[in-house]
Amino acid sequence: MTVTIETGSGTRTGLSRAMARGFVGRCPHCGQGRIFGRFLKVQPDCGVCGLELSHHRADDLPPYIVIFIIGHIVGYFLLETEMNYDVPLWFQLTFWPLVTLLGSLALLQPVKGAVVGLQYALGMHGFAKLPVSTTGDIEETQHGPDHGHAAGGASA
Numbered sequence: 001m002t003v004t005i006e007t008g009s010g011t012r013t014g015l016s017r018a019m020a021r022g023f024v025g026r027c028p029h030c031g032q033g034r035i036f037g038r039f040l041k042v043q044p045d046c047g048v049c050g051l052e053l054s055h056h057r058a059d060d061l062p063p064y065i066v067i068f069i070i071g072h073i074v075g076y077f078l079l080e081t082e083m084n085y086d087v088p089l090w091f092q093l094t095f096w097p098l099v100t101l102l103g104s105l106a107l108l109q110p111v112k113g114a115v116v117g118l119q120y121a122l123g124m125h126g127f128a129k130l131p132v133s134t135t136g137d138i139e140e141t142q143h144g145p146d147h148g149h150a151a152g153g154a155s156a
């Protein structure tokens with residue numbers, strides 16, 4: 001699944017690399033600029049390569065993914081401890097909500113970054129256009145089935 005195009009600033013980064021860069025809070029295009037200004041506040045654009053990050057439409061997907069991940073982890077271990085160990089109820093009622101809360105907060109930003117990377121790599125929304133490279137040419141994406149889809153409110 002690692003189809004990564006490793007080239008200069010004019011070419012779109014591959015899906016897995018773009019998502020990995022987003023996961024660690026870096027710009028999916030150049031891998032250097034920071035995506036987030038604050039906790040979940042995406043910067044309007046990359047300070048290094050100029051990629052317009054305001055095009056992202058992460059919306060509800062990051063929390064959905066976080067709930068999916070955390071729910072499976074916590075649900076599994078909660079049942080495991082309940083069935084295999086004699087743990088007091090107060091422990092179950094304090095420990096697991098705490099793990100859920102902290103785990104969700106920890107995952108939310110990386111997952112949102114990865115979603116932004118995903119939308120960038122697929123050329124979704126305003127990401128169809130890449131920032132102007134040093135050679136001055138703007139490259140358009142090859143795969144963008146959603147032209148005009150949900151991009152009405154975008155600044156484009």
Ligand SMILES: [Zn+2]
Nearest residue numbers: 027030046049
């Ligand atoms: Zn960048």
